[in-house]
Structures are given as C-alpha cells and as structure tokens.
Amino acid sequence: MRLSKMLVPTVREVPSEAVAESHKLMLRAGYVRQLAAGLYIYLPLAWRVMTRINRILREEMDSIGAQEVSMPVLQPAEQWQQTGRWSDIKEEMFRLKDRGGRDMCLGMTHEEIMTWLASREIRSYKQMPQMWYQIQTKLRDEARPKSGILRTREFLMKDSYSFDSSVEGLQRSYKLHEDAYHRIFTRCGLKFYQVESDTGMMGGSVAHEFMAVSEAGEDEIVLCASCGYQSNVEIAGSVPSSAVIDPPAPEGGNGIGENEKTGEEVHTPDKRTIEEVSRFLKERPERFMKSILLIAGDGPVLAIVRGDQQLHEKKLQRVIGPFRTANKQEIKDILGVEAGFIGPMGHGDMSIIADPALRVGSYITGANKPHYHRRGVTAGVDFKAAWHDIHVAREGDLCPKCGSPVKIEKAIEIGNIFQLGTKYSQALHAFFLDEAGEEKPIIMGSYGIGPARIAAAAIEQNHDKDGIIWPGNIAPFDVEVIPISADEPEVEAAARRIYEELAAAGVEALIDDRDLRAGVKFKDADLIGIPRQVIVGGRNLKEGLVELKDRRTREIRKVSPQEAVAILKEGISSACESGGGA
Template identity: 55%
Template structure:
C-alpha cells in the first residue's frame, strides 16, 4: 500500500493521558484513538495488527477442530438470570431495557448464549464433543479503565466453549486449547507464562491464565525457574522464608502486656520493641457475609484477600474502623487474637506460616511436599522451636509479647499470604520469582456450572440424561498487541513481532519527486508484493527524517530505503531491530528482505 493512500496519523509527542509504553506508542504510531474512557477506535494500522492476530487465532482454533460462529452481544436478561449471574454480577455489567421495558444486558462474556444454544441443539452424546468459538465484542463497565487498550470497557475477544460428555472429554478439550494457545503465542512472538489461576470460588474447577510479562500488567505471578511451578499470586502457594532472626524464647507460661503508645503499624511496633516484623502477628479484621472475621499473617507477610475469600467461600472486605472496634474492643493497630471480648465469637483464620511447629506453606495441598528443616536451613528449625509472637492486646496502646499459637488462642489454618519474591517453591523448595504481567488469555474448566441451570443435557449411551461438561477459553487480541509493544520497543518506537506487524516491509522512498527513485521503488514494491509481502511504500512528499521517524515508530520488521544510490541500482535493507544496513542491487532486494525477515523475531 502507498502511504499517500493510507490514513496513518502519527504524532510526535506522547499523549498527556497515557502512562503505559504501549498506550503511548500505539497512539503516537497512529494505531488507536481514544473515543471515551475505556473505549477505543482502531485506526487502519491498529486494525491491521488486530486482523493479523485474529487470523493466527482462527488458524489455530480451526486446527483443533473448533467451529467459528458469531453470537449476539445484546442479550435478554432472563438467560443471565437463569445462570444466576444477573444478580451475582454487580455494576460491571451494562444493563438496559428495550422499548417495552424488557431487561437486557450487553454481553460481558458468552457462556450463557453458548450454553443456551447447546441446550437446544445438542441432544445426544453422539453430538459431542464440540468446540465453538467466536471473535466478538465484550462489554464490561470497568470501574477504572487504564493502560490504553489494556483495560477497556468494550473489547474484542476470542472466546471458545467446549462441550463434552464427561470430565475426561473436558480434559482433552482443555489440553487441545493449551496446545492451540501455546502455538498462538509462539506465532505472535509473545513471551507468556501459563500459570495456575483462580477459577472463582463458585466454580472450583481448574483454570489457567496466560500472563505476558510487563510492568504495565495488573497481575502478579509466582514462578519457579527450577521446576516450572507457575501460579498467579492470588492462589500461589509458597514456603515462607524463616525470619532473619530467631525470636528469643521467654519460656513464660502466658503472654505479657507491654505499653506501645501510638505504635500501630508493624514498622512502628517492631522498631519500638526492637524485634523483627516476622516476630509480630498481623491481625486484620474483615467482614465476610456480614460477619466479622480475623485474619492473621506474619508481620512480614501480606494477606491476599482472594485467598481469604476462597477459604470462607464468601466475598470479603476490610472492616470499617467502627466494625473493628465492635468486634475486638480495640482500635485498628492494637487488635490481636488473644483476649477478645465476648467469648470466642470471632472466627480466627491464620496463615499456615503461623501454625505451631511449622513455617511452611500448605501441607496437605496437592503436590505439596513435606518441608524438612534441612531444606531450609537451621534458622527455620530454630524458629520452629520458638513459637512466640507479639500481637495486639485488644487494649488501647498495648501489645502482648510471648503469644503462643494454640496455647493462647485457637485458630483455623489455611494459606492466606501472598507469595513473595524469595519464598520457597511449594513443589521443590527453590526460591520463587515474582513477576508482573498482562493477562492475555485464560482457560477454565467450567464443568456443569452453566449446563445444569440452563438445562444443557444430552442422552448418554445408556439413555441417561447428563449435563454437558463445559470449558471456556478466552484470548484478548488487543492485549496481545499491547503486550507485544510492551515487550518489544525502543526509544524510537515499536518493534512488532513479524507475524503481527501492520506491514512486513516499510519501503522508504527518500525523494518523492525523483523519477528514478519512483521507478526503482515501484520495481521493489512490485517485486516484494509479488512474493507475498505486505509492503507500505512511503512515497509521501515529506522530509527523509520524518519518514525514517515514522518507519521506526510504526515498527515494521524490515525497512527498505530507496535513496541517492537508486541511480546506481542500489537500495538499502535494514532490520527494524537494528544491526547492519545492507546495500544491495535492486534484483537482490527480495532475497535480502527474506533474509532479514527470517532473522527477525
């Protein structure tokens, strides 16, 4: 395509409202424009990238036998009422009424419609398995859109749904998707980690996310480079590091009060009492299902709320200051598990690292090995023998020292803390790495969560009616594009992975009005096009610097320059990624381009 025939509004300056690199570059490169908060226009270049991503997705989905359909995005509310999500989902769903007052929604995902269709059309086990997919818009009224196209309110998604007779069939469909997804990301030139993820406390089945590492991402994942364990921190198990210093054992029979005036935070208390944060129990009061509960983690750990929510099987929120006082008799900062008023009405849930005799992760969880002191050094063993903590006394400006779990209070134990950099891998004990990333895809084993309430059943071989066992699988093409930009760019602009670049070759003609250059550029353009390359021929009457700058900004993998030496029949071929600039005869241009292309990522 000729640049003079293209709409490519590049901009010199970063947009004022952009934070993420991908956001800035996609706006500057003329790929997208914001229309409203979280709502974006895809300009020609941006749409070409999307089309290329979508094409790869289609090919790989078709490759596992999935069938493409197109589902409505405007749904009557009753299907969502049938699944229970009409009420379960809050303001994140766009809701409206039609002219006769019927409740409608804009689809935020498509489990309901697909299941509705399956319930009407799939009758026999002979109809199974099926995998149906679509590339369709989703609408989610995000409370806070951000990061350009990373977190938006209207976006394209490839979503697929598998329908199987039983769990074994679901496992096969799930594995097929893993294969397809791995190939999609490989082809898109994107680094991703497939990690265990939270399937939500209602589903309970297996789920994975594909996370592409980037500082602009909103997810954190725990990775073990030694054994390959990988999980979102919202459910990652880990072996807590033993504290740097062992807690001195007082040997006293019961806790002792100490005055801690105005010392509320872990930092303040640890500094005041000259102890390490790990020697303090952090007590956090939450409200779950309308009732207060106390969550306990070690002072050097952070609670992960979704772990608490999953354990309690209820949504949780931090208690308000008044609620904390009502539940414990003390204000925030002096709350603890010992000496609570009114008997033991407050449920106390403690992290595994506080369990007497252990500083471990989640014993008993699948795949969790027993933790041997030898693995984690002498400090761990010493710590295990101490058991004494400092905790809030539930009295103003007072803490307790010498608190022993199990002796001074009872608690339920579960994995509550967020995995930290350097924690031990739950599988092999080696240190975990925490990385930030963008969720570019997810896969869920739904089971019969939707097929049961929506009545999607088939008759099995024995003539028995059985609910279809389902999976759902999403990929965000725009997030793939943004993640690629996040991963591959330099100070001049984007360096697209070759498979999803808007054009394969950016052909710069230095002098638009030079007939020799025009002729040579035309020859090069035709030759490359004839070989199947998508070429953007920049024959605009601009200064060379502008065209080079745009070429770098737009980020096509190969640049061909037709300039002064065109008169001698020479052109230049160069990789966007850098490296040497090759000067070749016009006739050698195509093979040279191929070479640079092959070498590109």
C-alpha cells in the first residue's frame, strides 16, 4: 500500500479530552475519528488491525470446530421477553418499534436469538455438540462511553455459543474455548490473565474473564503470585490482613484488649464518618465497625464491614439480591437513630450481614444514640449476624486459597466465557431427546471477545513516547518502507523494488512514498507503529545498503536490500507461529 494514497490523517495535537493512552495514540496516528459519544469511525489503518485480529479469531474458532454464522442486529422483542431480559435490562438496551408498532431492539448480545435457532434446529442428542459464532456489531446504550474505543455504544464482538446434551459436554466446550482464548490473546501479543468472574446479566454458574493488564482498564483483578489464584475483585475472596487486632487478643480471649472497656459509650459530637470518629478518638479505622442500612426486596438489611473496608455491592447482591441504600429518613424510621451513629446492636430480628473480618475481636461502633459511639462491641455477644465476605479486596489482603499477600491490578476485559446451563434453553424451549428418549433442555455456554478492546489493550501495553508499537500479528502492516531524499531517483527505485519484492513474498508492506522531509516520515512511522521499518537513504544506498529498523528496540541493522527482504520474509513466517505474550 502506498501511504501517499491512503487516508492516514496523523496530527500533532490531540484534544485534551482524550485520557487513555490508546485513545490519544489512535487519534494522533490517524486510526480513528469520533462521530459522537461512544461511536467511532475506524479509518483504514485501524480497520486493517481489526481485520487481522478477526482473522486470528476465525482461525482459532474454526480450529475448535465452531461455525461462523451471521445474525440480525435488529431483533423482535419476543425472545427477549421469553427469557425475561426484556424487562431485566433497562436503558442499556436500544429499543424501537417497527412500522407495525411491534417492539424491537438492537442486539446487545445474541443468547436469545442463538437459542431460538437451536430450539428450532436441534432435536436430538446426536446433533450435539454444536458451536456457533459470529463477529458482528453489538449495540448498547452505555451510561457512560469512555476511553476511546474501550467502552463504546456500538462495537464489534466475537460471540460464540455452545450447545451440549450433558454437563460434561458443556465443560468440554468450555475448555475448548478457554484454550482457544489463550491462543488468541497470545497471538495478539497481549499480557493477560484469566480470572474468575461474576456471571452478571448472563446468569449461569461458572464464568471467567480474560483480562489485559492496563492502567486504562475499568476492572480490578486480584492476583496471588504464590498459588496462582486470579479473580475479579467483584467476586474475589480475600482475608483482610489481621494485624489490626491491637492490642493482641489474650490467650483464649476474643480479642478485647485489656484497656478496652466493653460497652463504654463515648461522646462523639457531630463525628459521623469513620474518618471523623477515628481522628477524634485517635483510633485506627480498623478498630471500627461500619454499619450500612440497605433496602432489599425482603425489607431492610444491615451490612457490617470493618472501618477500613469498603462494602462491595456486587458481593452483597449475591447474598441478599438487588438492593439500594436507605435514605436518611428511612434510617431514622427503621433504626431509630440518625445516620453516623448506627451500631449493629439491638435491632431485633433485622437481617444483619457481616464481613468475616469482624468475627474476632471487639470494635468501636455507633451507639444507636445521637453523638455517641460505643467501644468493645463484639460479634456473637452484642449482636448476631450472618457471615459473608462482602468487602472489597485490597492490595496486601491475604489470598483466600493460600494466605499469601495478593496483588491488585487494573485490567481491560478483553474476553469472557460463561457456563450458562439451561437458563436460555428452558426459557425458549430449546429441548432435545436424549438416548433414553427423554426430553431435556440443551446445556449452553456463551463466549465473547471484543476485537476493539484487543487493539486498544495492545496499544496500552505496547507504546512509547513516540507512538504505537504493534505486536507483529495484529499490526496494520508487517513492514514500512521509508525512502529518504526522494529527489534521488535511485533511492525511490530501490525502495520500490524492496516494496515489490516484499509484496511478492507475501509480506504486507506500506511504502511512505509521500514527498515529505525525512523527519516527518520518521515521526509518522514511529507514531503509526508498524513493527519493522526499512529505511532507504542515498548515502547508505551508494554502499549497497539499507537500514532495517526494529520499532520497539530502535535497533538498526545495515544490510543489502536482498538481505532485508529475506530477513523480513523469514521474520514474518516465524512470527505467525508464536505471538510473544504472557
């Protein structure tokens, strides 16, 4: 491809609005342009990257026996109503009516439609397993599109669905995807982790996410270096470091220190938050209990975490179902005390959920009396609670499996896999007859990958101050040929010859044939980030040499044009085998 003919609008400046590094670089290097919030135009370079990512996706999906299909983006409400998601999902779904007034929606994922298809076409256990996938546009009316291409309202997704006649079959399909995903992300040159995850709106039991480590990521993952435990913080168990019971519990005691007067009430005028009371009483936040009143479906619930902990709403939601926080008036009405001085004691048979960190020891908490807190409150003595891990895991907490300190990293979710079970097949009557002639629901899995997120994550993980450094397998081109001082016809001719030989050898090359100064070409080449450059300049050429430059290391080898072509040809074919990732 000739750069002079291509739409690659590189710019020197980028709006201060762009925050994520991948976003800035994609704008600057002429990969994307924004149409509206969460809607992006992929220019030729970006689209080539997407094409290459999708090629890898297709190869790996095909290799596990999945079959590509194409599904409507515009869908009738009916199937969504049958599974209940028509009402479960709220503003996130784009809805519309057709001219006949029928409710329709734009597909945000395709469980309903895939399952509907399966319900019509699969009747016997003999027809399974089946795996169907598509690479198509999904639409979600995101509350807050952000970070360029990372969270958009319209995006490409590779989604596949497995249909099995047994749980073992599902597990095989799941494993096949798991392994394929590892190959995909490795080939894409990403550093990633597979973590345990929440099933969210998908339903089902087992789920994993594939996470590319990046500051721009919206998720946090818990990693244990010693036993390999890896989990999204949304579900990660963790044991808060216990060095907080201070002074240490006496032998056989319950953690109450000797200078701790059980039940003592202390005047804490207008000190409501943990931070305020902690400073006022000169006690560390870990010595407090934090009580949070919530309104769940079955009535009020009091959630208790340690003063230094954060309540994790998603964890709690798994215990008590959907809930909201109580407002000030409700707190007064239900607990008879104003916010800020709530304690877990004496609330009759109200449901209390407490984090296990509070099982041992005694703590300071609200006295259920305005402007007073109480010392020495002990679980089991002063109140009874159901114990559930409801706190947010933090760096330095201990691994729930092996007890070593865990690390927390921000990450971009680039893929997910769900064991759905029969949620959708039951709802949509996707049944089959088994060996015994018995009717059973198809057992399903669903598996997603966001190609744009792969691209963005690759940039997040591979760039320097000058621009992008694409992993070889997903770069828009394999090589950029850069003729310098184009006035000299020999230079131009030599560059052209190299470019043509590369093309003939199956190496995808871009040639910067623009009539521009060397500096501009070098800057643009580094920005655009094609991993290898061949620089053809007058002086070197007189000695029969060109420069072969590695974008990442900036290492330059002077070789003859023939050698350059040979090396590049070799490099590409060997790079296809391995990606070079985590």
